[in-house]
Amino acid sequence: MTPLLALADAESYVAGAYMVFVVLLLVYLAIMAAKLQRIQRELRQLAILAEDDWRPEAEAETGTKATSP
C-alpha cells in the first residue's frame, strides 16, 4: 500500500466516513422524532380525557356550562 493514496480513492473514503457520521446522526434524530411524536399523540389523548373528566365536575360546581380554554 503506497502511503499517499490517489486523490480519487482517498476522496471516496473520506466522503464515506463523513457520510457514515451524518447517516448515524440522522437515524438517531429520526428515532427521537418518532418518540417525540408518540409523546405528543399521548398528550393529545390525555388532554381530551382530562377535558371529558373535568367538564361535568365544573358544570356541577358552577351550575353553568364550562368552557374549554
Next chain:
Amino acid sequence: MRAPSLRTLALLTVVTLAAGYGLAFFWAPLDTEGFIQKIFYLHVPLAIVALVGFMAAAVLSILHLRSGDPKWDARSYVAIHMSVIFGTAVLLTGALWAKGQWGVWWEWDEPTLVSFLIVFLLYATYYPLRYAIEDRDRQGRYASVFAITAGAFVPLNFMAVRLAEPLIHPRTFASGGGLPGDMLVAFLVCLVGTALLWVTLVRFELGAKAAKADLGKIRRALAPSDSLAPSRGRSIAP
C-alpha cells in the same frame, strides 16, 4: 449561572462543527498521508468525546449512588447511550480510514483499535444488564455500579495503550513534535464542536425522557385504574 438553552446549544454546535470541518478541509494542510488524513478531524474527536462521555457517566453514577436521586441515573444512562452511539461512529469511520490507509478494515494486532473495541463491547453489555432488572431502584443502583466500574476501566485502558508499542496506529498527541499548528487549531475546533454535539444530544434526549416521565405521571394521576395504563409493557429507562 444558567445553562444555555437547547436551541442555543444546537446553534453553537452547528456553527462550531461547520467552522471546524471548514478549517479541516480548506485551511489545514495535507500531511504525508494525503487527503485521507481528513478523516482524522472526524474520527479522533468522536473517539475522545466518546471516552470522556463514558467517564462522565461514571461521575454521574457516583452522584446517583451518593444522593439516591434518579435524575443522576437518568443522566448517566443518557451519557452512556450517547457515547455508545459516538463509539459506533468511531469504529465505522476508523474502519474506513484503515481500509483507505492500510488496506485492511481492521488490524487485530493494533492495541489502540482492540482496546477501543473492548471498551465499546463492555458498554454494549450495559443495556442487557440494565433491562434484565425489573425493579427500578435496583436497576438504577446496579447500572450505576456498572458505570463506575467501567468508567474507571476507560483511563486505565487508555494508559495501557499509551504504554504499549504501537504497530501502525499513530498517536494523536505524540511527544515528538505532535500536530503542526494549523492542523492542531482545526482539530481543536472539531473537538469542541463534537463535544458540543454530545452535550446537545444528551440534553435533547434527557428532555424527551423527562417529557415522557411527566406524561406517565399525568396518566397515573388522571386514571389510577388500568384503563389508561401504557399500552407498551416496558417503561422508559431509566
